[in-house]
Amino acid sequence: MNVLITGGSGFIGSHLVDVLIERGHKVSIYDIEAPRFGQDAEYIRGDVRDLQKLISTLKKFDAVYHLAAEANVNRFFDAPIYSNEITSGSTANVLEAARVCPNVRRVLLASTEWIYGTSIDTSEITEETIYAQNPDHLYTSSKIAAELFCKNYKTLYGVNFTIMRYGIPFGERAREATVTPIFINKIVRGEDITIHGDGSQTRQFIYVRDLAEGNTACLDPKAENEVFNINGREIIKVIDIVRTLEEIIGKKAKVTFIEDRKGNYKGRFISSLKAERLLGWKPNFTYREAMEKYVKKLVSGSK
Numbered sequence: 001m002n003v004l005i006t007g008g009s010g011f012i013g014s015h016l017v018d019v020l021i022e023r024g025h026k027v028s029i030y031d032i033e034a035p036r037f038g039q040d041a042e043y044i045r046g047d048v049r050d051l052q053k054l055i056s057t058l059k060k061f062d063a064v065y066h067l068a069a070e071a072n073v074n075r076f077f078d079a080p081i082y083s084n085e086i087t088s089g090s091t092a093n094v095l096e097a098a099r100v101c102p103n104v105r106r107v108l109l110a111s112t113e114w115i116y117g118t119s120i121d122t123s124e125i126t127e128e129t130i131y132a133q134n135p136d137h138l139y140t141s142s143k144i145a146a147e148l149f150c151k152n153y154k155t156l157y158g159v160n161f162t163i164m165r166y167g168i169p170f171g172e173r174a175r176e177a178t179v180t181p182i183f184i185n186k187i188v189r190g191e192d193i194t195i196h197g198d199g200s201q202t203r204q205f206i207y208v209r210d211l212a213e214g215n216t217a218c219l220d221p222k223a224e225n226e227v228f229n230i231n232g233r234e235i236i237k238v239i240d241i242v243r244t245l246e247e248i249i250g251k252k253a254k255v256t257f258i259e260d261r262k263g264n265y266k267g268r269f270i271s272s273l274k275a276e277r278l279l280g281w282k283p284n285f286t287y288r289e290a291m292e293k294y295v296k297k298l299v300s301g302s303k
Contacts, residue, residue: 001219002026004061006048006094007068008041009033011173012110012166015212016065017041023216030057031068037173048090054097058104065215066094067110069146071175076138084142091146095153095161106160108218109150113165113204113231113270114140125270127165127227147227154225162223164215167231167270171208171294180205180241180291184298187245187253197260199239204270206232207290210283214272217281228279229272234287244288248295 003020007013008029017039020027028042029035035043046053048068058064068090070076070083091109098104116125117132117140135141150161170180186193206214214230217223242253276282285293 001062002028002060003219004028004030004044004058004064006030006064006066006090007110008065009035009043010067010071011175012169012208012211012215013065013067014039014173015171015208016067016215019209019212019216025219028061030054048093049085051093051096054093055100058097058101061101061104063106063108063219064094064098064104065108065110066091069110070139070142072177073114073137073139076142080138084138087139087142088145088149092149095149095159098159099153099157104159106162106224107150107153108162108164108215109146110215111147111163111165112139112143113167113229115144115147115165116270123269125229125268127229127274160224162218162225163227164218165227165229165231165270166211167204167206167229167272169208169211170205171290172297174208180294181298183241183245183253184249184295187242187249187251188299190251190254192254192256193242194256194258195238195242196258198257199237199242199255201238202235202268203238204232204234205236205287205290206230206283207285207287207294210285210290213284214275214281217275217279220279222278226274226278228275229270230275230281231270231272232283232287233272235269236287244291245295248292 003025005013008017009031014037017027030044030046032047069087076083098107115131131144147163153159174181246253
């Protein structure tokens with residue numbers, strides 16, 4: 001299949017490029033930044049806000065993964081209009097380009113577990129769980145809007161979609177400002193790690209290679225017009241991140257606990273069993289196995 005990936009030069013996108021090529025697909029990257037990891041993929045320099053460029057580009061593709069979006073949730077607070085333009089606004093552009101280009105069989109949208117919000121009173125969340133009705137973050141609202149655009153374009157114009165709700169990815173090529181590389185670097189350098197609260201808040205991390213394989217599984221025809229959680233299976237406490245890294249690195253961390261943030265997300269369990277049931281996908285690596293691979297490559301400087 002001839003596949004385009006918007007945001008294919010980024011953290012998750014570059015791993016998706018790797019897996020799709022391994023599976024025999026012809027892959028092209030559409031991004032404002034050039035690829036950095038030497039993959040055998042065509043590079044198309046383009047902005048997802050440029051509708052005409054998207055239309056002219058999509059004429060030769062069978063499917064498009066739309067990963068381009070604002071990756072830094074804090075930037076939504078600092079630059080809400082721009083951040084929304086490249087998140088939900090860009091999704092509308094990709095869908096419109098797909099509507100104009102009938103050769104495009106499907107748009108596969110990278111969404112997020114954030115769409116469930118932080119106040120859902122349930123022990124387990126599935127794809128049937130309703131999204132946040134009173135979102136407390138612009139990032140959440142923009143991602144919800146992007147999902148709704150997909151459903152609207154299917155209903156109104158027949159544009160097929162797949163929505164993939166990501167967990168918290170970690171692994172090679174991650175931005176240094178994300179939690180795992182921050183903790184690794186601080187332990188290695190002997191610097192203090194600051195944790196809000198007592199560290200009992202939980203997260204579901206997913207190794208980026210597993211996430212990329214989950215994305216690739218969504219090309220299956222059974223995923224058409226479906227929504228999937230693509231997440232890790234283990235519930236990890238914030239303090240457990242530190243303890244795991246201490247064991248792998250072989251060095252004690254300096255940890256300072258401070259007052260918890262108001263409304264700090266405590267965690268819940270988000271099920272990815274639908275992806276296993278329909279697509280045969282589940283994570284290949286445990287959290288510990290994936291972290292060992294990541295730390296080893298990070299310390300060695302390997303990409």
